Amino acid sequence: MSQVKKAKHVILIGFDGLGAYAIPKANMPNLKKLMEGGSHSLEARTVLPSSSAVNWASMLMGAGPTAHGFTEWGSKTPEIQPYEVTKYGLFPSIFSVIRDQNPDAKTAVVYSWEGIGPLVEKDAIDVVYHGETEELCMAKAIEIIQEKETKFMFLHLSEPDGVGHNIGHDTPEYYQELERVDAKIGQLLDAVAAAGLTDDTIIMLSADHGGVGKGHGGKSLEEIYIPWIISGPGVKVNHEVKDLIMTYDTGATIAWILGLDMPKSWRGKPVLDSFK
Numbered sequence: 360m361s362q363v364k365k366a367k368h369v370i371l372i373g374f375d376g377l378g379a380y381a382i383p384k385a386n387m388p389n390l391k392k393l394m395e396g397g398s399h400s401l402e403a404r405t406v407l408p409s410s411s412a413v414n415w416a417s418m419l420m421g422a423g424p425t426a427h428g429f430t431e432w433g434s435k436t437p438e439i440q441p442y443e444v445t446k447y448g449l450f451p452s453i454f455s456v457i458r459d460q461n462p463d464a465k466t467a468v469v470y471s472w473e474g475i476g477p478l479v480e481k482d483a484i485d486v487v488y489h490g491e492t493e494e495l496c497m498a499k500a501i502e503i504i505q506e507k508e509t510k511f512m513f514l515h516l517s518e519p520d521g522v523g524h525n526i527g528h529d530t531p532e533y534y535q536e537l538e539r540v541d542a543k544i545g546q547l548l549d550a551v552a553a554a555g556l557t558d559d560t561i562i563m564l565s566a567d568h569g570g571v572g573k574g575h576g577g578k579s580l581e582e583i584y585i586p587w588i589i590s591g592p593g594v595k596v597n598h599e600v601k602d603l604i605m606t607y608d609t610g611a612t613i614a615w616i617l618g619l620d621m622p623k624s625w626r627g628k629p630v631l632d633s634f635k
C-alpha cells in the first residue's frame with residue numbers, strides 16, 4: 360500500500376443526486392473509464408434521510424447524523440448537539456483533520472449549492488469558493504488543479520439533482536443530464552493530465568443520494584445507493600468493492616490515504632479493499 364502514500368493530491372468530486380442505479384444504463388464514458396482504471400461500488404449507501412446536507416456532512420465528517428448533528432436536506436446548523444466540535448466550530452471533518460495534523464497541506468472546497476457552506480470548517484480551509492453556476496465551479500476547480508498546490512479538494516456540483524427534481528429520475532432527460540455530468544468528469548481528468556498530475560492524484564467520485572420519481576429522502580435503494588469510485592496511484596484497477604461502503608467511509612478513506620489519524624469520534628472506515 361506504500362504507493363498510495365505517494366499520492367500528492369486527492370480530489371473528491373461529489374455530484375448531487377447521482378443515483379448509482381442509473382450508471383449501468385447511462386452513457387458516461389469518462390465515469391466508466393474512471394471505474395475501469397480504479398475501484399468502485401455502485402452499492403455504497405447513504406445515511407438517512409437520503410437527503411443532501413445530512414449526507415454531505417456525513418461524507419466529510421466521517422460519522423453519521425446523530426454524531427455530527429446535521430439531520431435534514433438543508434440543515435444549516437446541527438439540529439442535534441454534536442458529540443464534539445473543533446475550534447472551527449463544527450464536528451471534525453476531513454478539513455480540520457488535515458489542517459491540524461498537516462498544517463502546510465493546502466485544501467479547497469468548491470461548491471455550487473450554497474447549502475455546502477454551513478457544513479464546512481471554513482477557517483480550516485485555504486480556498487472556499489461558492490460558484491453561482493456549475494461552469495464557474497468547474498473553472499475554479501480546474502484553476503486549482505493547474506496550480507498543483509492543493510493536497511485535498513472537494514468539488515460539489517449540483518447536477519443531476521436539479522433534473523431529478525424538475526423532470527424526474529430515470530427519465531430520458533435525466534440520462535441526457537448524465538451525459539453533461541460525464542463531460543465534466545472528462546474536463547477534470549483532462550485538467551489533471553494536462554497538469555502532469557495523473558500519477559500523483561487520487562480521484563474519488565461519489566454522490567449524496569440517488570432518487571426515485573421526482574425526489575429523494577426516502578428508503579428505497581434507488582435513493583440509498585450511491586456510486587463510490589476511486590482511481591489513482593496504489594488503487595486496484597478494474598476492481599469492484601464488495602464490502603459495505605457507507606458514505607462516512609469517504610472521509611475515513613481520505614484520512615487514511617493522507618496518513619492522518621482519524622478523530623476518535625469518527626465511525627467511518629477506510630475502504631481498504633480498494634487498494635493494492
Ligand SMILES: [Zn+2]
Binds near residue numbers: 376411520568
Ligand atoms: Zn442532494
